[in-house]
Amino acid sequence: MKLGQRIASIELYAQPGAAEPAYQPVLLWDDNGATLVDTGNVGQMDQLTKAVQDAGLQLSDIQRIIITHQDIDHVGNLAALTKVFPEIEVWAHPDDIPYITGAKRIIKMTDGRLSHMPEEARNPILALFGQLPSIRISRELQDGETLNIHGGMRVIHTPGHTPGHICLYLPEEKLLLAADELRVVDGELVGPAEAFTPDMKEAVRSMHKLAGLPLDEVFCYHGGLYDKHPAARIAELIQSLEQQ
Ligand SMILES: [Zn+2]
Incomplete structure (x- = not known):
């Protein structure tokens, strides 16, 4: 789906024929080349390749990947991409880098959770753990910095869902890429999934950084686009989450 001038979402489905995409990376391109924000879940390279082509680009056009956070459904195809295209840069927040490079185990992929998975789900994840140490991080993203992407993309560090979770703000488009700090569920903008957010209080504190942004x-x-007065909805959401 087109999100703006030279910005498109990459729709990835958990199963063939699913009604809604489960994961939605974002592709942006400008005179500095193409940027992919997150990479989908493990084993989705074919879907990713096709979705990038549908947006009018090729995987080989991608110059950099921004990883919003360490979770498996965001780093799932990172090693596969950098194996085929070793020159692709990988950018992430330092608080999640050790997990993205395999120096530490991805926080939510505990032995307990892995042992409850069917083998066909677990094996590709274990294979990815083996590949992550090959990831070289080109750039550490800091809170508040402006990246030379799409006329200036601002990094907003929003810990809680993971320690190094970031959102990305595009002032020219008044567009926030919220990653997993916010979700759209049944048409409504809601907070991060509590079951997968180890520090919900911190995640709500992080939401204050999003309040007040000029947003269309x-x-x-997870859930895609929300365009019904998002700034007012975020303020309302903070209030209701803080009362819980
Ligand atoms: Zn996610």
């Missing part, structure tokens, strides 16, 4: 649209990795 929020795009969530």
Whole structure:
């Protein structure tokens, strides 16, 4: 789906024929080349390749990948991509880098959770753990910095869902890429999934950094686009989450 001038969502489905995409990376391109924000879940390279082509680009056009956070459904195809295209840069927040490079185990992929998975789900994840140490990080993203992407993309560090979770803000488009800090569920903008957010209080504190941004649209990795007065909705959401 087109999100703006030279910005498109990459729709990835958990199963063939699913009604809604489960994961939605974002592809942006400008005179500095193409940027992919997140990479989908493990084993989705074919879907990713096709979706990038549908957006009018090729995987080989991608110059950099921004990883919003360490979770498996965001780093799932990172090693596969950098294996085929070793020159692709990988950018992430330092608080999640040790997990993205395999120096530490991805926080939510505990032995307990892995042992409850069917083998066909677990094996590709274990294979990815073996590949992550090959990831070289080209750039550490800091809170508040402006990246030379799409006329200036601002990094907003929003810990809680993971320690190094970031959102990305595009002032020219008044568009927030919220990653997993916000979701769209049944058409409504809501907070991160509590079951997968180890520090919910911190995640709500992080939401204050999003309040007050001039916003026309929020795009969530899970649930996609929200464009019904998002700034007012975020303020309302903070209030209701803080009362819980
Ligand atoms: Zn996610």
